[in-house]
Every structure is written in structure tokens, then in C-alpha cells.
Amino acid sequence: MRVRETGGSAVVPNEVSADMILWGGNIMTMDPKRPGARAAAIKDGRFLKVGSETEVKALAGKNTKMIALRERTVTPGFIDSHQHLSQYGTDLLQIDCSPRRCKAIAQIQQAVLKETKRRPAGEWIRGVGYDDTKTQDQRILTRRDLDEVSPDHPVFIHHVSGHWAVVNSRALEIGGIREETPNPPGGVYGRDPHTGRLNGILYEQAEFAYVFEGTNSQLPIMPAFSLKERMKGIRLASDRYLASGITGVHDALVSAQTLETYQESFKSGELKLRVYMLISVEYLPHLPALNLRTGFGNEWLKIGGVKILADGAIAGRTAYLSEPYIGSEERGILAVESEETLHELIRKGHEAGFQVCVHANGDRVIEMALNGFEKALIQLPRKDHRHRLEHCTVVTPEILKRIRKLKLLVTPFGSYIHHHGEKMIPYYGARRVEMMFAHRSFLDYGIGVSGASDNPCGPYEPLLAIQSCVTRKSAAGEVLGAKQRITVEEAIGLYTMASAYASFEENFKGSITPGKLADLVVLGEDPRRVNPDEIKDIPVEMTIVGGEVKYRPG
Numbered sequence: 001m002r003v004r005e006t007g008g009s010a011v012v013p014n015e016v017s018a019d020m021i022l023w024g025g026n027i028m029t030m031d032p033k034r035p036g037a038r039a040a041a042i043k044d045g046r047f048l049k050v051g052s053e054t055e056v057k058a059l060a061g062k063n064t065k066m067i068a069l070r071e072r073t074v075t076p077g078f079i080d081s082h083q084h085l086s087q088y089g090t091d092l093l094q095i096d097c098s099p100r101r102c103k104a105i106a107q108i109q110q111a112v113l114k115e116t117k118r119r120p121a122g123e124w125i126r127g128v129g130y131d132d133t134k135t136q137d138q139r140i141l142t143r144r145d146l147d148e149v150s151p152d153h154p155v156f157i158h159h160v161s162g163h164w165a166v167v168n169s170r171a172l173e174i175g176g177i178r179e180e181t182p183n184p185p186g187g188v189y190g191r192d193p194h195t196g197r198l199n200g201i202l203y204e205q206a207e208f209a210y211v212f213e214g215t216n217s218q219l220p221i222m223p224a225f226s227l228k229e230r231m232k233g234i235r236l237a238s239d240r241y242l243a244s245g246i247t248g249v250h251d252a253l254v255s256a257q258t259l260e261t262y263q264e265s266f267k268s269g270e271l272k273l274r275v276y277m278l279i280s281v282e283y284l285p286h287l288p289a290l291n292l293r294t295g296f297g298n299e300w301l302k303i304g305g306v307k308i309l310a311d312g313a314i315a316g317r318t319a320y321l322s323e324p325y326i327g328s329e330e331r332g333i334l335a336v337e338s339e340e341t342l343h344e345l346i347r348k349g350h351e352a353g354f355q356v357c358v359h360a361n362g363d364r365v366i367e368m369a370l371n372g373f374e375k376a377l378i379q380l381p382r383k384d385h386r387h388r389l390e391h392c393t394v395v396t397p398e399i400l401k402r403i404r405k406l407k408l409l410v411t412p413f414g415s416y417i418h419h420h421g422e423k424m425i426p427y428y429g430a431r432r433v434e435m436m437f438a439h440r441s442f443l444d445y446g447i448g449v450s451g452a453s454d455n456p457c458g459p460y461e462p463l464l465a466i467q468s469c470v471t472r473k474s475a476a477g478e479v480l481g482a483k484q485r486i487t488v489e490e491a492i493g494l495y496t497m498a499s500a501y502a503s504f505e506e507n508f509k510g511s512i513t514p515g516k517l518a519d520l521v522v523l524g525e526d527p528r529r530v531n532p533d534e535i536k537d538i539p540v541e542m543t544i545v546g547g548e549v550k551y552r553p554g
């Protein structure tokens with residue numbers, strides 16, 4: 001028994017009394033050894049006991065905080081295994097060009113014009129969330145639209161996919177992009193199909209050059225947000241995530257600057273949820289020298305895998321496919337120089353002891369990544385590598401077999417059927433959509449599949465994603481690829497245990513099990529009992545991280 005000194009008098013703590021007890025509810029533990037329980041006790045940020053009310057209440061002491069669940073449902077805290085908390089954070093500091101706010105190009109113009117009046121000429125104006133398929137104009141925003149309202153301020157409007165953007169002439173000039181400038185490797189400068197002139201659209205690497213800092217102190221064309229702004233962004237974004245039941249995330253693109261933001265947020269006690277960081281492959285050359293590898297950190301902040309971006313985006317129609325997009329000759333964009341480059345990056349990440357996470361949407365690039373993983377694992381076999389195919393959207397039975405054989409994990413978009421729905425058919429065709437976001441197939445093949453939103457490219461709410469995976473219904477109510485439906489339990493499993501597994505943390509996260517971190521969500525209703533079309537409307541009534549209440553509706 002430990003004795004604690006407190007200013008002269010020794011206090012003998014009651015070792016067995018809990019800090020908090022939640023009782024009288026429907027607890028979905030996601031622990032196969034005990035799937036359901038009525039109560040849970042928490043001590044020192046971890047679950048102490050899970051079981052019947054009588055068993056658990058026996059651990060109540062005079063300082064135990066008692067929370068009556070009143071028959072509400074509890075699940076483990078949701079873990080999003082692929083999203084961009086840091087990017088979403090700074091997005092919240094920019095103009096919201098999403099269809100919620102800007103239904104037409106004219107509204108984006110008005111918002112930009114308003115900003116030009118608030119800022120000195122020369123200062124950057126940034127917008128996010130633009131979705132050409134959801135604005136009324138039936139055409140894409142161009143530099144001319146932006147020039148009309150902002151001749152002197154450089155403007156950068158990010159497409160919701162994150163894989164392309166539209167800039168004005170001033171921004172092109174600052175980036176040194178002229179009519180005769182050749183496309184950068186892995187990127188494209190968009191051009192007007194009639195005149196052949198630059199239209200201000202920047203694809204893939206052409207866009208990233210504006211946003212992401214490279215190694216060797218190569219700065220992005222747009223000035224970065226300050227550390228203070230970035231930390232504010234993390235706070236704002238985390239609050240939204242917590243309000244949707246998220247207690248942990250895998251940040252799928254971490255740069256030196258992002259690492260700084262997280263470290264400082266953790267140090268100052270502002271980090272409210274747990275972060276597993278996928279480091280941008282740009283930094284790979286620096287990591288082996290430090291002997292830094294996957295798993296370094298603590299239960300709040302951890303170095304995860306190395307992230308390689310190999311192709312474009314599903315909603316941006318730049319995923320690299322084996323067969324062209326419907327009604328087009330285009331097959332998407334390979335975001336690395338060649339298949340060999342991709343293999344080389346996979347090999348290096350693998351050799352350096354990292355979990356290697358390859359963003360691969362289209363079936364063509366998935367095959368290339370599989371070839372790369374196969375080679376790397378033959379050259380240097382490693383058990384339990386848990387290498388990942390990020391998104392892994394368009395698959396075939398052949399691809400599924402190879403993924404299973406190589407024991408790779410996948411992180412498909414959880415909410416895209418709901419969010420993008422019927423617009424997928426004209427791009428990919430009904431046959432391909434049957435095998436996109438293939439949650440059922442992954443489970444049936446025994447492939448490790450986890451929950452992922454890719455926020456801000458998709459909505460972050462896990463309950464919405466769970467509904468989408470269970471119903472395969474678009475927001476308008478159309479069912480797409482019904483064969484890929486999974487059960488509510490399976491969908492919750494993706495967002496809890498499977499995501500914990502995807503970061504090697506299943507021994508202390510992902511289920512309500514004694515000894516594990518006390519991360520949980522209290523839901524107003526049981527997702528298994530409501531109409532599946534209404535899962536997204538279930539209220540999140542409390543989110544607890546490490547035994548502390550981090551969210552409760554005001």
C-alpha cells in the first residue's frame with residue numbers, strides 16, 4: 001500500500017475505490033470475452049472493472065464520481081484511422097467555400113471580395129471545402145472568377161478532395177508559374193480546354209507545392225500558419241471531433257511543422273484526444289539516422305507509419321485506375337514519378353522499421369503498391385508489419401486475395417456512399433461502385449479494415465460513417481453496392497478495435513476492458529436498435545478520454 005504525504009498528514013488512499021463509475025446502461029464493450037455490461041469503473045484513466053452494477057458499484061468510495069447512464073448506450077471511444085486533424089484545424093481558420101455556405105461560384109466570389117477588404121493587398125486569401133460537383137454552376141471555378149474580385153491579393157481555394165485547388169493570377173505569379181512552365185513531377189497545371197491557357201487549377205504536386213513544406217527547409221509557396229494559429233486550429237477541430245464521439249485519430253499526413261504543433265499542444269496540456277502520426281515520406285531520409293521508428297511516443301502522441309501518396313482522389317476524379325473514367329479517356333493521376341519510385345519508397349520505409357502506409361485509391365495504383373510490398377517483404381521478411389493501403393478504394397477479387405496474402409491493412413472511406421453517393425456512378429460506373437469502399441469484402445476476406453473519414457475531405461462524424469457502411473445509402477436515399485453492407489456491430493468494430501489494431505494499440509485501446517484506457521462515448525440511443533437510416537442522428541451525450549469528461553452538450 002502506498003502512503004501519500006500531504007503537508008504533514010499522511011493519507012492512505014483507498015486503493016480499490018474508483019475515480020468514476022458509469023452505471024445503469026447498455027455497455028457495448030467490443031470485447032468478445034464480455035460483449036455486454038451494465039456498469040464500468042474507471043481509475044487513473046483506465047478501466048478498473050466492467051460488469052454488473054453490483055460488481056462495479058462495490059468499487060465506489062466517497063470520492064467516486066457516479067454517472068447514471070439511465071439506459072443509454074456506451075461504446076468505446078471512436079478512433080478515426082485516417083483523417084487530417086491538423087489540416088482540418090487550419091481549415092477552420094479559412095473561408096468556408098463548402099456547398100453549405102457557397103452554393104454557387106458567385107458566393108465564393110463574394111466571400112473572397114469581403115476578405116480583400118479586410119486584408120492589406122498582397123496578403124493571401126484562402127478558402128477550403130470547394131466542391132465543384134455540389135455548386136450550381138455546372139462548371140469549375142477558374143482563375144478568372146477569382147481575378148475579377150481579387151486582382152491584388154493572391155487567392156488559393158482548396159478543393160474538398162484536397163488533391164487540387166484553384167488559384168488566381170496573382171497566386172500563379174507568386175508561384176512562378178507561367179504559360180510555358182512545364183508540369184512538375186506528379187502534378188499538373190490545369191489549362192482551359194479551348195484556349196490551352198492556364199486556368200488556375202493546380203493538381204496534385206502542383207497544388208502541394210503551395211501548401212506543404214518540404215524537407216531541407218523548402219518552404220511552401222503560401223506562407224504557413226503560425227504555431228499559435230495552428231494550435232488554435234487543433235483545439236477547434238478537436239472540440240468538434242470530441243462532440244462526435246472521437247477520442248483518437250491517426251493524422252495521415254504529418255510534417256515537421258505538424259509534429260511541432262502536436263508536441264506543443266501536448267506539452268501545454270491542450271491536446272484533448274489521442275494522435276497517432278503518419279509522417280510524410282519526404283522526411284524518410286532523416287528518420288533512420290535517428291533510429292526513430294513506428295511506436296515511439298506515449299498513449300497521447302505517437303510516431304506512427306510513414307505516409308506515401310501514390311495517386312489522386314476518388315471525389316476529385318484523379319484516382320489512378322486500370323480502366324478509364326466513364327465517358328472519358330482519363331485514368332487518373334499517379335502521384336509518384338513511376339512504379340519503381342513507389343517500390344523504392346516502400347522498401348526504404350520498410351527497411352527503416354516503419355509501418356508503411358500507401359495512399360492508393362485506384363485499382364491500378366493498388367496493384368503497383370502490392371508489387372512493392374511483395375518485393376520488400378521477400379527481401380526483408382517482417383512479422384506483424386501491419387503495412388497499410390490507405391483508402392484502398394477500387395478493388396477486385398484478385399487484389400483482395402493479394403492483400404490478404406501480404407497481411408496488409410486497409411482504411412477505406414467510411415462515409416463516402418452517404419456523402420458522394422450517386423455522383424460515383426457517372427464517374428466509375430455501377431459495376432466498379434459495387435467494389436468500392438468494399439467493407440463487406442474486406443471483412444469476408446479476413447483483411448484488417450478500420451474506420452476512416454479522411455476529414456476534411458469527407459465528413460468526420462463516425463455515426464454517419466457507421467450508417468453509411470450499414471445502409472450503403474446516399475444522402476438522397478439511393479442504395480449503391482448493397483452487397484458491401486456490414487452490420488452495426490461490425491461498423492462500430494471498425495471505428496474501435498480495428499482502428500486500435502491499425503496503430504499497434506489493441507492491447508490498451510479499442511474496447512471497454514479492464515486495464516485499457518478509459519476512452520468512451522455515451523450515446524442517446526443504441527445504434528443496433530434505431531432505424532439504420534437514423535444512426536447519424538443519435539445524439540452523442542458524453543465523450544470521455546482517459547477517464548475525463550472532454551465533451552458534454554452545453
Ligand SMILES: [Zn+2]
Nearest residue numbers: 082083252454
Ligand atoms: Zn487523407
